[in-house]
Amino acid sequence: MKQKLGEIIKKALEGGEITAEELKELLMVPSLAEEAYxxxxxxxxxxxxxxxxxxxxxxxxxxxxxxxxxxxxxxSFAARNQVFPEAIVRTAEDIVSRCLSLEKEGANAIFLMATARYAFADYLKIAREVKRELKPETPLIANIDDFGDEEAQALKKTGFQGIYHVMHMGEGRETEIEPRIRLKTITAALKAGLEIGTAVEPIGPEHSLDEIIEKTMLIRAMKPAHAGVGRRIKIPGSSLAVHGQFNAAQIASVQAAVILALGYEVKGHCGEHGIGAMAGVNLAFAEAGSNPRDTEVNTVKGDNVGIRRAELREAGWEIHEGPSVIFQQ
Incomplete structure (x- = not known):
């Protein structure tokens, strides 16, 4: 096993494109085996x-x-999970303030996230206010529902540099989103000149290696600005909670395999920190406001930019200062 693994790793590090079957070999490595290291x-x-x-x-x-x-x-936002029985929308002043705080702390880019229930026109209105207050060079990234060509052009005109959009694990099966609609959105964004951030997520014990491979190969074809691997977080009372969730070591092993499959064209990789940062995770998020992985109305993931930077430095990374080079201007 070690010899075959070594050959696949060598091929990837030398710039070769590994096949789906070779990726499967990497994904089959037990997370605590010597080969995983x-x-x-x-x-x-x-x-x-x-x-x-x-x-x-x-x-x-x-x-x-x-x-x-x-x-x-x-x-946690899903209506069927009944975590948030009522819609809550933050004021424009609050949103702008939070964005400016993150920028002041040193965030290299700012993402604006909204649920699928949030009207596109309202999203653009808020985005214009945020863009007006941010430094001109700070990339603004959209994380919103699916859209078409006209909306993609509107996002670009408003000043967005890119979008974060994912073909989820179990799309169309564990969601009420048609996979073809996700692909149409990504195509529309690329056509409008928006860059793509994406990930193989959210992965749980219920997902097969074949689906992880399928999503990885799809991402490779997108040529994204950044990619990532995310584990599914257990939401109490959800239909998936019975499956439990992977630990950080298991996800780090998957992350490593996915990175090698994506190759050198992808500069940024998000995912689990700690072990994950040792496996190549070099993009972290400081998150404020509501979050689909949390059951609190007011959540802060990562506390602030400084804490996230410190975590990455502890793993031996040098922190880029200034506007993101992952999302190029």
């Missing part, structure tokens, strides 16, 4: 070369919370 060392080396050993911290502000009609089983 070789895998993580290789993925870390790849990201260091791709990013010049630099890491970034991006800020994200959630502007509203559930109940969301898309009903993603893994999301």
């Amino acid at each position: 070789l895998l993580c060392a290789a993925s870390r080396k790849m990201v260091e070369r791709a990013s010049q050993s630099k890491a970034e911290v991006h800020g994200q502000v959630g502007i509203d919370c559930g109940p969301c009609p898309k009903n993603c089983a893994f999301c």
Whole structure:
């Protein structure tokens, strides 16, 4: 096993494109096996070369919370999970203030996240206020519901640099979103000149290796600005809660395999910190406002940019200062 694994790793590090079958070999490595450490060392080396050993911290502000009609089983905003019985929308002043705080703390980019129930016109209105107050060079990234060509052009005109959009694990099965609609949104964004941030997520014990491979290969074809691997967080009372969730070591091993499959073109990788940062995670998020992985109306993931930076430094990363180079201007 070690010889075959070594050959696949060598191929990836030399710039070769590994196949779906080779990726499966990597994903089959037990997370605590000796080979898993070789895998993580290789993925870390790849990201260091791709990013010049630099890491970034991006800020994200959630502007509203559930109940969301898309009903993603893994999301606390899903109407069926009954975590948030009433819709809550933050004021424009609060949203702008949170974005400016994250920028002041040193966030390299700002993400604005809204549920699928939030009107696109209202989102653009808030975004214009945020963009007006941010430094002109700070990239603004949209994390919103699916949209078409006209909306993509409107996002670009408003000043967005890119979008975060995911073809979720279990899309169409664990969500009420048609996979083809997700792909149409990504196509529309790329056509409008928006960059894509994405991930293989949210992964749980219920998902097969074949689905992880499928999503990884889809991401590779997108040529995204950044990618990532995220575990599904257990939402109490959700239909997926019975499956439990992966631990950080298990996800780090998956992260390493995915990084090697994506190659050197992707400069940024988000995911679990700590172990994950040793495996190549060089993009962290400081999150304020509502969050689909939390059951609190007011949540702060990562506390602030400084804490996220400190975590990455502890893993040996140098922090990039200034506007994101993952999302190029």
